[in-house]
Amino acid sequence: MKRPLWRLLWNSKREAAFDVALVLGLQVLGRVMLFLFPSDIPAGTYDWAGGTWADALIMHALTLGLLVRRRFPVALMTCVAVLTLVQSVLIELGPGPLLVINRSTDPWMPATAPWTIYAAIRYAQPRRRWIFAWDLVAITSLLAVRPWAEPPGETLVNAVVLTVLPSVLALYARARHRLVDALRERAERAEREQELLAHQARADERTRLAAEMHDVVTHRVSLMVLQAGALGVAAQDPETRRAAGELRASGCEALEELRDLVGVLRSGSAEPAAPAEDAAPEAVPGIGQLVSQSEAVGVPVRLVEDGDPALVSAAVGRTAYRVVQEALTNVHKHAPGAAVTVRTIYSDERVRLFVRNSPPLLDAVPGLAGSGSGTGLLGLQQRVELVGGAFRAGATDEGGFEVDVILPAYVPTGEASADA
Template identity: 40%
Template sequence: MTYGDTGIVERITPWALGAAVFLLSMASASGSVGVESTLPDPVLVALAAASAVAAARARRSLWPLAAVGAIAYAWLVMWPAAVAASYYAGTHLRRRDLWFYAGGAVAVFALSALVSHRSEGYRALVAGTPANAILMSGAMLGLPLAAGLWVRARRQVLATMRERAEQSQREQVLRAEQARDQERARIAREMHDVVAHRVSLMVLHAGALEVGAPDERTAEAAALIGGVGREALSNLREVLGVLRSQDSVRGPQPTLADLDRLLDQTRALGIVVDRHNEGDTRPLSPMVERTAYRVVQEALTNVHKHAADARTDVFVHYRPAELEVIVRNKPSVGTSGDLPASGWGLVGLRERVELVGGRLEAGPRDEDGFQVLARIPAA
């Protein structure tokens, strides 16, 4: 049952109970399921209607229903309101109030038995003898009260089980978060011990080579290597900070404004790279520009690894609804083969592009070159 269906049932149930109490009260007064009354019909209808309204509002306040039930039973042996009151007493009243209700109910049933005993005819026979009075008090008071107490105990057990399940789920989530944080910290430590240490050595050696370079070109190359290494260390520190803490604040992330600097670093390695802009250049959201930058960065990394002497073209197309980025290299004469390929660069790049609703295509071209194409929604 859905939440909406449950709400409808919760609203209908009180009035359905009130209608049942009204019908059963009229049946009791007519003698069908109780003692026939000689009072005028308007009086009986008014008493039955009062019982019905009190029963419909019993969840808000039990005592009006208990009062109407006491009057109806003591006066006319009209039992439906008394039965409903006993059930709600079991489900809602606290222990002290419950004892107070039970004592009052016993007094009402004793008064009804006394009035019935002094009456004549069918009422005296049904509710006036001690045995029948005890039997009726057990049926009209004891059974509904016991049913209400059982329902309340069941609700409490279910609520306790639900609370324990929610607590267990919260603890499980907390343990999973702690395990994840520990794993992130372990990865950060390993990356720092291995990668950061080696990159730092590379920067130091590049600095030493720059100082003792035999010629200007070697010094420039060493300075470039040192600059790239220091930038890699800075980026690595940002990644390690994110791994160590989810709440860590990351530094400024590169966007398309930094693309020329990235291309200049590639050109400094001897690779011919041309940039082509098409469409109306306009500022886009930081996530879109950052994703486009990472596409070009990963594509150029693959060029460094597998086609170091290939001429490369970078196309940035500003379309109305999307940003299209193409990195295309022409057939290479040879490959560098010195740097190992992780095999996960394009996979991670495709996930990054798809995360912002885009699409990435990468593969060989018909002219035996290689192309990386990304379409990123810009709207």
């Protein structure tokens, strides 16, 4: 995005509006002062009533220069100090002043000097330039006071008010700004520390859950698989052996998913990582099986697959499988007779998954629609976010329903790697 031009001079529109109003106000004020308070110095060769073209050009340039006072304060202060020195030399040596002076007691410096002094002390960075700005302010103040004049009188008062007062105000504003920055930085640091503590607490909880799942759930499922295998060997009835084999296969699949889930929990990161070059491809559940099962019970499903499913890791493939499974189950329950479209897009970096159904053509069966805990979509969202994905579900404009999921192509599962 292109940066606005006004950002080169100001940090906010408020600063820009203030500086523009300041310049316009000083332009008007200068002309009014010349008209209301004409000079009491003898004219000589100098046109005191209206000034000279040189005076007009210099004063207009200095006034317009206040627009850049926040970005180039030291440069402006240098111009004011040099002009004050030239003014004093020309008046003392006799040729006459370079800039208009209304009264003899006025300091011999440009009318914009107080604003320039304030800007130099307030905005000069870094410290060496700030010290140089103080040197310029000291020179300008000394020339404005004119200690060689006898007696100083009103000249001293005017010079002090127009040089020392802006310096004091600038020091106060600078100190206040630094205090505000320090408080803001402290607040941001405290917020970062809170985020780190919360992240550490989440990591500790993930580790605890992984340990519980590994030590309790995985152990119990492993025993079930072993017992099913033993039953299949010892059973004499073919039906019993077949049931034991199916139970053992389901248990092995559950163990595989548990290992992936425990690995994701222990990794402590939901960021996708690149798979190892020598990693062997793992089998993932086929979404086509779910489509065939739905069509077998009378739900028309259109499956569209783009890309190569082998590009994704097993953990991601199983998550996609569960998303489609839950979405189709919800169609069976709540949208009988609806047409369903399942589309998956596989790439090297991510998997995009859509499950969309049209409005239902029949009334839902009360007993079937009321079954379940009602937290299926919430559980899907948590499962998708666990592997670093994004989940969205909601009604469509046509009256149907859509589930939209984005998953990383690969998620590291340290537990599965270690068990392998």
